[in-house]
Amino acid sequence: MSQFPLRTYAQLRAELLARRETALLDVREEAPFAEAHPLFAANIPLSKLEIEVYARIPRLETPVTVYDNGEGLALLAAQRLRALGYRDVALLDGGLAGWRAAGGELFIDVNVPSKAFGELVEHERHTPSLAAEEVQALLDAKADVVVLDARRFDEYQTMSIPGGVSVPGAELVLRVAQLAPNPSTQVIVNCAGRTRSLIGTQSLVNAGIPNQVAALRNGTIGWLLAGQTLEHGQQRRHGATEEPQRQQAAERARRVADRAGVARLSASGLAAWQAAAERTTYLFDVRGEDEYQAGHLPGSRPVPGGQLVQETDHVASVRGARIVLVDDDGVRANMSASWLAQMGWEVAVVDGLAAEAFSETGAWQPPLPAVPQPPSISAAELQGLLAQPGTVLLDFTTSANYVKRHIPGAHWAIRAQLAQALENLPLAERYVVTCGSSLLARFAALDLAQRVQQPVQVLEGGTAAWIAAGLPLEAGESHLAVPRSDRYRRPYEGTDAPREAMQAYLDWEFGLVAQLGRDGTHHFRSV
Known part of the structure; x- marks a missing residue:
């Protein structure tokens, strides 16, 4: 039992x-x-x-x-x-x-609550959209139109609509007046599939901007399925927002948040929420990563607002918890919070923060248990060992990172699948384990040491230390000890997915509203 x-x-x-x-x-x-x-x-x-x-x-x-x-x-x-x-x-x-x-x-699929919510919003609010062919015709006619890409900048760089500008989702209401100052300019919002296009477009509609707004129907997938050409490696990004534009955007965002039922907290109110032992309270800074590192509220985690709405389950994994959002402009937190409230979360925005409240600098450090300290070796020592027979090097980084670059001869494995991996490895006199930074490898080393009789060591500083030392690398799926199951291949990530997979993904999204109805636990609503 x-x-x-x-x-x-x-x-x-x-x-x-x-x-x-x-x-x-x-x-x-x-x-x-x-x-x-x-x-x-x-x-x-x-x-x-x-x-x-x-x-x-x-x-x-x-x-x-x-x-x-x-x-x-x-x-x-x-x-x-x-x-x-x-x-x-x-x-x-x-x-x-x-x-x-x-x-x-x-x-x-993944991030299903957010994707299903986006479909429900379109179903209930009739979010305006244009087909890929219609948008292409506008571009060909050199119409007064601006295309805003609501994904992360790295996703935008992978593939984008010709002439599109990177404006991640939470930035749209803050930046649109700068990018489309003429009210007669048609605004098109796109992502790779549907969710961020729909939520981004509906954000601008909810905020009441004077421009006509439409989502690119089915995003870059729809663009490819229409036989149209995408751009790659583009660098177009939104610029700074002037104070009058920011103030107007803040007023619009606050009205939307109030309509959605977003709570308001002062600094002392936030402290009271955080002190409540019987509730979980997440504190997210929804600005860009660079802004967060320049100065943020102590204890906050950087989660840019567009990605927070898209991937809520990945950061707020306790359903029924409270979420508090913070920014320094009064726009991004309120717009992001308005969506979380409609997704059934108890959510608040912190008001009245002075500049000095953003007193902590640097990158976010995740909370960790005690990190194991197994025996370690340097990159130079590992290089010497690899020149001798009997050393087996295991890499526990993500498979995508491994395929991109890894130490020559390294075998890729998943920590939870060590038993299977060991069956596919050569005989060893010693094992060395690595990952990108050595953090995950330190935990994996303990698991491995319990399964083998040979010595187990960790590469100090991980593969990053090997790279910093200027040592050679290789790429590709050269030594996979287990299948690449650590990441689901999303049909909307690149341009090489089969057309059938792209269409099947869209068909699945269209069916999500019906699935929500059968499940019945979501508490989603639209305002």
Whole structure:
């Protein structure tokens, strides 16, 4: 009998309907997670549990329910969670199959709550959109039109609509007057698929800007399916916003937030929320990463607002928790909060912060448990060992990073799949483990040392130290010890996805509203 209690589908459904705090964790890798999962399941793979969970589930008293699909990962995850201090850990009765057998709805893909919400918004608000052919005709006619790309800048650089400008989603209301100062200019908002196009367009509509606004229907996928050409490697970005434009945008955003029911907090009110031991409170800074590093509120985490709305489950993994947003302009926090409120979150914006409140500088440091300190070697020492027989190097970075570049001869593996990986590795006299920074490798080294008799060492500073030393690298899938299941290949990420996969993805998105109705736990609304 398991040392952990079981929670049923019916119990979890009741918690979701009552809006009580609960975290439902799928501890498989992202690719199998994307094949089937409950709507509000958060994917924290067992491989990365220790380095992600404290940020994503910050309150140790949170009810946490763990599941897999029969792989044997859930019990290990529950044990680790208990060792990390979580006090209310249970296993999902029957795992994923039990959820399905009890009548629970299952969803495919990733970031499904946000994508389903975007479809519901379009369904209820009739968000205006134009087909790819219509937008191409406007561009060919040199019409008075501006195309704003609502994705992250790196996504925009990968592929973009000709002439498009990068304006990540939360920036749209703040920047649109600078980019389209003439009210007669047609504004087109695009992303790769549908969600950020729809939410971005509806943000501008909700804010009441004077311009005509439309989403590019089906984003860059629709553009490619129409046989039209995309640009690559573009650098066009929004510029600074003048104070009169900022003030007007702030007034518009505040009205939208008030209409959505966003709460207001002072600095003391924020402190009171954070001191409430019985509730989880996330504090997110929704500005750009560079702005955050230049000065931010102590204890806040940088999550640019457009990505927060798109990937809420990835950072706020406790459904029913409270979310507090902060910025320094009165626009991005209010617009992002307006969407989170409509997605069923209890959300607030902090008002009245003076410039000196943004007193902390530098990058965000995730909260971590004690990091293991196994024996380590330098890059130079590893180079010498690799010249000798008997050294097996294991790389636990993401498969995408490994394929891009890795130490010659390194075998890629997933930490939670060490048993399978060892079956595919050559005989070793010693093992060395690495990842990008050595953080994940330090946890993996302990797991490996429990399975092998040979010495296990960590590359100090990880592959980054090897690169900094100017040592050689190789690329490609040269030594995969296990299949690349750590990341689901999104049909909208690049231009090389099969047309059938792109169309199937769009068809799936069109069906999300019906799936939401069958699931019935979402509490979504539109204003």
